[in-house]
Amino acid sequence: MLDSSSSPSNNEAASLNQPTQEDLVVEGFSPLIKKYVPSMISEFAEFLAQRAQVKVSQESPWVLSINLQDNLLHRLHSQLLPLLNNQINTLSLSLITSDLWKDPGKNIQLILQTQSQLKHTIDQIKPIITAVCRGTNSPESRMNNHHLQGLKHCRIDRLKQRFNKGIMDPISQISLQGQNLFKQIQLTPKDLNLKFGECVDYKEHLTVQVHRASEQIESTIQLIKGSELDLVQESWESDLGQIDMFISEIICAINLPTHLPKEGDHQTPSRLVHAPTIELARLSIPMVKLSKLFFAKLLKCGMNQRRFRSYSEMCLDQIGTVTQSIRFVAQELDTLISCLFCADLGHTDTATARRELIECTNSLKSRVESALLLVLLYYLPLVPDTKGFPVQSYYQNWFITWNTQFNLSIREFQVAVESFDNTTF
Template structure:
């Protein structure tokens, strides 16, 4: 959006109004399922219909979302190298693209909800449902929720930029307003990259394949957390106690515990890296393709549970050292370790 002039006020307000509506509509990316009775078994035709809906999302709707996001950004002259001087946005076309994107998002949500309707409760008897079992359908819904979160963020950033650019155009000599508009503009590529990443990931995950991909993603997200835990423990073990009176038995014991904990965290990080590796030759095992939702959910949820226990234990070590007193009580601290 150039500083030499702006489109008509009515065009700008139309785009801002459309963005405000979309921001409100997609603020909560939750899905709803039918409140009817859940089925314990499905006919072949029912499974075929669910798979067709998932295929439509993967091959048609998600790629269309990315294409329409690109069109919105292009109409606002917010693609490529974002220089300070740019062409005037085509706000009329922007409104059309936003409307089309809204329709595609609604159709995507409808397809995913329809495919997930009547999925039987999590249990030990849904292994044959493959992509339509409870665990997998929940993960696929999460992929679409992630897209909606990023697209919503893009709506917010575009709205804030247009507002800032409008004020900068009204006050061309105000360097602070100019700087703020440029700052808002720089947020756009970051949001756009998030949209692109989430759509690409959804396309990959909606393909019929291994449920291990979802578990691998969860382990991969924990690698950085374990690195942070190691940093905290290393700082604790290298902390210098300058005053003699501060060298208490408790603090020495905490440092000793931290030293013993470091190898465990390192091994857990190595395990996380191995499990999350895309190179299947590194893995010393394979995942049974016939696992049910109950087992898959345990493998998935335990990833977070393990990291949470590590984080809580390290936090209590650091807290106990700083306070020179056990946090909560010793029994609870030992139990969490």
């Protein structure tokens, strides 16, 4: 706790050629403005990293590493990150208050104290992230990472990026704004301080950055606490929205337009003209909807609403397969729609159109079934059964039924493609 009685007044400081309290505040923001440099490793981080990599035995060389790093992450999300969020909000409230311009000295002690606490908290977080990243970044863990449990690279890499960019950047912006604010206070005549204090621009900027920092901190906490499936699904919502858009696009393409095109309208055609391609588009709707249904079933409203163990036995490549599957499916659906329009316009001959549509649907089937296999092997066994209701059996039967319908929709579409002919258009 800083004692105001031990600090000289601004007049005394000026006469003694010592820094004023405003000078101390300005200087206190400097280390917070600097970005976090990943290569900076403190002695504490080195110590933790060395301990994390000690081999307990030949049979279980990573036991100590996993336990130690898991404890560090627990401290990070349960103590340090919430503390960091509180300190950021305390600092911002001290800078936003209207009394700051009228009587800067009233809040200086709180600002100086919060600066010191904020820097101390960041200095505790940095070596933890460094130690965890080093502990999971060895060549052995990159080649064989089944054993890393909740410390797999998909989580740790995102943690490092989210702290360095997501959290430290708004902290830097808040500190820069605070530093400039106190420089302005020092330069502004006392009789104009009240006028400048009514300016809301800097308050709005601070509020935006504080909100951004708080969101990123909460997101980082959830990143640490969440399950592996949560990480896999982070970007799925937007991809599902894109698949919805493709469904609407296909439906619009096979229906009559609701309005006549205006003269001189040269927009890309939004509906199909010829009966064979319209029929293909109609037959594509079930497989597109079933593709979406598969991923929707895995989200929070489906299988992932049930809390289960936070990690699976999958390796990094397998996790990547499930994570990226929905994006690849969306790309295949986009290609499918493009192929239909090209065939309808006569831009591709019959043989090419058939080949491209078959290849596209085979690729779509492969992407979805690869994800399905990994879900059945690794995620479904983690779902806890509810008393009186066999949850795993329910989902297993659901996926079997879904897979049957999905394969039927693919086959029906491909049979129609094999007889497709656009030479008569």
